[in-house]
Amino acid sequence: MIWLTWRQFRAQALTVLVLLAAAAIVFLVTGLRMHHSYAADLAACAPLHACDGATPAARALGAQIYQLQRSYEPMFMLLQLLVIAVPALIGIFWGAPLIGRELETGTHQLAWNQTVTRTRWLAVKLAVVGVAAIATTAIFSWLLTWWAGPLDQLKGDRWAAMTFASRDIVPLGYAAFAFALGTTLGLLLRRTLPAMAITLAVFVAIQILVPALVRPHLLPSTTTTFPINQASTSQFHGFSGSQTEFHFDLPTPQGAWLTSQPPVQNSSGQVVRIEDYSGCFPGLDGGGQGDDPDLGQIGACLAKDNLHQTVTYHPASHYWPLQWMETGIFLVLAGALAGTCFWWIRRRQN
Amino acid sequence: MSAILQAHALGKRYGQRQALADCTLEIPPGHVVGLVGPNGAGKTTLLKIACGMLAPTTGRIEVLGEQPNGATAQLARVGYVAQDTPTYASLSVADHLKFGAKMNPGWDAKLAQARVEQLGLNPKQKAGKLSGGQRAQLALTVAVAKRPELLILDEPVASLDPLARRDFLRYLMESVAEHDTSVILSSHLVSDLERVCDYLVVLVSSRVQLAGETDDLLAQHHRIVCTRRQESDLPEGLQVISAEHTDRQSTFVVRSERALPAGDWSAEHLELEDLVLTYMERPVVHGAATAMQPTGEAR
Numbered sequence: 212m213i214w215l216t217w218r219q220f221r222a223q224a225l226t227v228l229v230l231l232a233a234a235a236i237v238f239l240v241t242g243l244r245m246h247h248s249y250a251a252d253l254a255a256c257a258p259l260h261a262c263d264g265a266t267p268a269a270r271a272l273g274a275q276i277y278q279l280q281r282s283y284e285p286m287f288m289l290l291q292l293l294v295i296a297v298p299a300l301i302g303i304f305w306g307a308p309l310i311g312r313e314l315e316t317g318t319h320q321l322a323w324n325q326t327v328t329r330t331r332w333l334a335v336k337l338a339v340v341g342v343a344a345i346a347t348t349a350i351f352s353w354l355l356t357w358w359a360g361p362l363d364q365l366k367g368d369r370w371a372a373m374t375f376a377s378r379d380i381v382p383l384g385y386a387a388f389a390f391a392l393g394t395t396l397g398l399l400l401r402r403t404l405p406a407m408a409i410t411l412a413v414f415v416a417i418q419i420l421v422p423a424l425v426r427p428h429l430l431p432s433t434t435t436t437f438p439i440n441q442a443s444t445s446q447f448h449g450f451s452g453s454q455t456e457f458h459f460d461l462p463t464p465q466g467a468w469l470t471s472q473p474p475v476q477n478s479s480g481q482v483v484r485i486e487d488y489s490g491c492f493p494g495l496d497g498g499g500q501g502d503d504p505d506l507g508q509i510g511a512c513l514a515k516d517n518l519h520q521t522v523t524y525h526p527a528s529h530y531w532p533l534q535w536m537e538t539g540i541f542l543v544l545a546g547a548l549a550g551t552c553f554w555w556i557r558r559r560q561n
Numbered sequence: 562m563s564a565i566l567q568a569h570a571l572g573k574r575y576g577q578r579q580a581l582a583d584c585t586l587e588i589p590p591g592h593v594v595g596l597v598g599p600n601g602a603g604k605t606t607l608l609k610i611a612c613g614m615l616a617p618t619t620g621r622i623e624v625l626g627e628q629p630n631g632a633t634a635q636l637a638r639v640g641y642v643a644q645d646t647p648t649y650a651s652l653s654v655a656d657h658l659k660f661g662a663k664m665n666p667g668w669d670a671k672l673a674q675a676r677v678e679q680l681g682l683n684p685k686q687k688a689g690k691l692s693g694g695q696r697a698q699l700a701l702t703v704a705v706a707k708r709p710e711l712l713i714l715d716e717p718v719a720s721l722d723p724l725a726r727r728d729f730l731r732y733l734m735e736s737v738a739e740h741d742t743s744v745i746l747s748s749h750l751v752s753d754l755e756r757v758c759d760y761l762v763v764l765v766s767s768r769v770q771l772a773g774e775t776d777d778l779l780a781q782h783h784r785i786v787c788t789r790r791q792e793s794d795l796p797e798g799l800q801v802i803s804a805e806h807t808d809r810q811s812t813f814v815v816r817s818e819r820a821l822p823a824g825d826w827s828a829e830h831l832e833l834e835d836l837v838l839t840y841m842e843r844p845v846v847h848g849a850a851t852a853m854q855p856t857g858e859a860r
Contacts, residue, residue, distance in 0.1 A: 214663045218656060219649070317647035321700070324612060324641040325664030325707065326633050559616040559631060 212327055212335045220340055223305055227347060234293065235354060242358040245283055249361035252276045280365045287362055294348075294355045294377040298385040299414045301344045306393020307406035309336055310552070314401040329556050337549055341390055348386035352378065369530065370468035372422035379534050384541030389414050391548035398552050421537070427470045429536045432523050437461055439475060439518040444510025452485045452492075458520055459506070466527030478517045488513060563626030565590055565711055565743050566611055571620035572767075573606050580606040582767040584620070588745070588760065592774075593737060595758030596747040597837055603767040604747040605644060608715045611745070612641040625711055637667055640709035644716050646700035650689030654682045657703055665707045673706035676732070694725025698732065705736045712737070714746040718753050730757050751834045761833075763840045770840040775833065782836050786812050787826035796822050803839050814839045 217224075252275055310333070313319040323329045356378045363369050363378075375381065392413060396406035437443050439459075449460035456474035463469055474482050485492055491512035525533070564587055571584040581603035588594055598604050609615040610622055613629035613636065622628065627635050648657060654677060662668045677684060680698050682691070688699060697717055704712060714733070718726040734757050737744050748754050754761070761778060763771040771778065782802070789811045792801045799821075802814040814831065815821075821828055831839070 212664065215660055218652065218660075222651070316650065317643060317645060318649055320614065320641070320643035321647050321649070321703070322664075323614060323631075324636065324639070324643075324704070325661070326637040326666055327664050328631055328633055328636070557631075559614065 212331060213339060215322070216336050216339045220305075220343070224343060231347060231350060234351065238290065238354040238358050241283075241286060242354075245279070245358075246361060248279055249276070252279060276365065280362055283362060287359060290355055290358060291373050291377045294351045294382060295373060295385075295418065297348050297351045298344075298382060298389040299411060301347065301386055302389030302393035302410045302414060303407045305340055305344055306390040307397045307410055308403045309340060309394045309397060311397025311401065311403040311406045314398070315403055330553060333552060333556050337391075337394065337552070341387065341549075344386045344390040345383050348382045352380070352382040367466065369466075370525070372418075375426070375534075376418065376422065380538045381534055384538035384545075385414075387545035388417075388541040388548075391545035391552075395548040395552050398555055425540075426533065426537060427468075427525070429533055429540075430525065430529050432470055432525050434521055434523045435461070435463075436519050436521045438514075439510055439516075439520060440514035441507050441511035444513075445507035447506050447510075450506060450509065455484055456482045457485050461520060461522040463522060463524045464526055466530075468525040468527075468529070469522065470525065471523040473521060475518050475520045478519070483516075483518060488516070563590065564588055564623070565592065565594065565625065565745065567621075567623045568607070569621045571607070571610065571617050571622050573603075573610060573615060574618045579767075581610070581617075584764075584767050584769065586762065586769050586772065588762065588772070591741075591743060592760035593734075593744040593758050594746070594760040594762060595751075595754035595775075596745055596762045596764060597751055597754065597841075598747075598749065598764035599841060600749055602764045604749075604764055605715055607764070608641075608713050608745065608747060612639050612713050614641070637665065637707070638710045640704035640707050640712045642697075642700050642704045642712070642714045642717055645720060646693075646697040646717060648688040648691075648696050648700055648703075650687065652688055653684065654686050654688065654691075654699060655684035657688060657699055658684075658706075661703045661706055667708045669706045669708050672708075672736075673702055676702045676705070676736075680732070692725070694721050694729065697721060697725070697729055701729065701733060701736075705740075705742075708740065709742065711743045711745070714744065716747055716749070719748065726753065733757065751837045755833050761837070763837055765841055765843075766845045768845050770843060770845070771837070778836060779830060779833060781816050781818060782814060782831050783817070783821050783828045784812065784814050784831055784835075785821075785824070785826040785828045786810060787824070796824065798822075802843065 252272055310319070313322065322332055359374075359378070363374065369375065369378065376385070389410065393406060393410040396409050397403060400406050400409075437447075437459075444459060446462055447459040448462065451458060451460075458472060458474040461472060477483050491509050566586065566588045568584050568586045571581060571586075572579070573581040584603065584607060586607075596604050596608070606615065610617050611624050611629060613631045624635070625638055627638075629635055629639070649660070652660065658670070658673045658677065661673060662670055677699075680695070680702070682695060682699065688696060691699065697720075701714075701717070704714075717733075718729055721729060730753070733744070733746075736742070746754065746758070759775050761771065761773065761775050762769060787810065789806055789809055792804055792813070795801065795813065795815070798819065799813075799815040799817050802816055804814075805812045814836075
């Protein structure tokens with residue numbers, strides 16, 4: 212049975228192996244070069260104790276590092292997209308045809324009438340190709356996590372939707388899920404092509420919905436309320452406003468995932484407008500973004516009105532728990548889909 | 562030895578569609594059985610239930626004395642070649658033999674090898690590149706080399722040209738005779754089965770219209786042509802299967818367990834094909850009063 216699964220899977224496996232090898236070469240060649248220049252730049256500014264740009268020399272180095280980051284940005288986006296696409300491709304090209312093709316061409320009738328129960332037939336297929344799916348994705352994820360290490364460090368944003376979904380262990384959960392999804396759809400629809408299309412659609416929908424609606428709520432987030440006065444606003448990082456609202460960029464702990472930063476409100480919880488306090492915003496006619504305004508002064512001016520602003524975030528320490536939880540959720544979903552396959556195949560309706 | 566197949570009030574429903582309804586049938590052991598019926602009679606459904614591919618919605622079925630349940634013990638005893646003889650298009654002939662060997666503990670590698678050589682199949686050829694006849698032969702080889710006690714073939718020759726059809730049936734008969742395998746094969750054409758079957762089942766709208774050993778059936782049925790008369794004017798003991806009347810004469814197809822009594826008519830035996838067509842044309846009697854009894858034991 213393992214022989215049959217391998218024999219049927221061989222062509223697809225080799226295709227992916229070739230792609231994997233090509234991708235690995237790209238990752239290694241560009242990655243080694245980038246890691247090298249990154250390390251060199253850092254090493255250069257370390258003796259100055261001023262990688263943050265305190266001296267002109269360090270500022271030049273900072274610009275150099277920024278240049279490095281910019282020059283690898285297209286590559287960064289591309290490879291990140293690739294790693295997110297790997298589970299989708301696995302679901303489409305490994306999952307959907309796994310049983311769908313057999314049902315489509317009638318060969319399941321050949322397979323199911325040998326001296327092997329169909330439960331075992333399915334179990335071996337799922338196990339062999341499923342493990343290959345997870346292993347392949349693990350390699351891609353590991354390659355990207357290594358490759359993008361310096362860039363992630365520079366950007367300091369490993370919470371971005373695509374970044375989180377393409378690093379560390381989350382891609383493994385997605386791979387298992389996409390594979391099980393493709394397989395189940397192939398089995399239920401009995402057709403490969405529609406199963407492929409729906410697998411892709413569902414996977415894309417999940418990539419959009421999970422970061423927006425699910426991921427922020429897996430763990431309780433922290434909400435901090437800041438009063439608006441001179442002492443607080445002078446610590447804020449920025450300010451922006453529009454016709455209907457305005458808000459400050461509030462300080463959050465290092466490496467936190469800022470999930471929500473609603474506009475400034477008054478004590479009764481209503482959103483306030485710039486034009487209500489036009490006296491406090493010199494040079495701003497009720498809109499636009501201040502050109503480096505003096506935040507302390509604005510805060511002092513607004514202090515008497517008892518305004519406040521909140522910020523909601525996940526601390527950096529939530530990164531790994533959220534990685535594990537999201538992976539776990541999709542592994543459980545994959546298991547449920549596999550269970551559906553077993554249940555369906557045992558009903559003997561095909 | 563238990564019956565090849567024993568079905569009682571067997572039914573299968575797909576949602577709204579009733580593919581097989583209230584099918585009752587018993588086939589005694591040691592036969593090559595032809596299952597004949599028009600398209601949509603339920604032949605494929607019956608055979609799929611028999612090999613365990615489908616679970617019936619109602620009724621009971623036993624094949625070789627066991628319920629087909631998809632367990633390995635029963636899978637090993639029953640071989641099945643599905644309609645259109647599916648094979649793995651991307652696997653070579655040799656791969657198919659390896660597939661059979663890996664999937665069946667009772668695999669007869671020598672037999673399989675010999676058959677492939679005899680058929681002149683190139684072991685390296687991909688099954689997708691074989692002709693319809695060769696593919697059917699390959700599927701048959703895989704089913705036969707598994708050494709089942711019962712071989713079920715669903716319209717195996719339907720898509721083959723006459724020459725391939727003849728070769729296929731000849732190889733089937735050779736291997737069956739050699740290993741004493743029982744066979745059920747279905748077709749909507751009697752002519753396909755005439756030369757190979759010694760037992761015939763006619764299935765029309767899920768109903769068994771006729772079942773029995775071919776020789777007995779041929780011996781028991783006559784076409785009699787006589788002056789115009791009513792069915793009731795025929796002697797006792799003749800069962801009228803069909804009646805046609807012109808202005809002056811009547812033609813009956815009758816069945817008689819005993820020798821046909823002499824009368825003022827001309828009588829002749831029917832060809833198997835005519836016999837089956839007569840039963841196929843007959844209106845299906847639903848309910849208890851199914852006219853025909855299996856006559857395998859009636860001798």
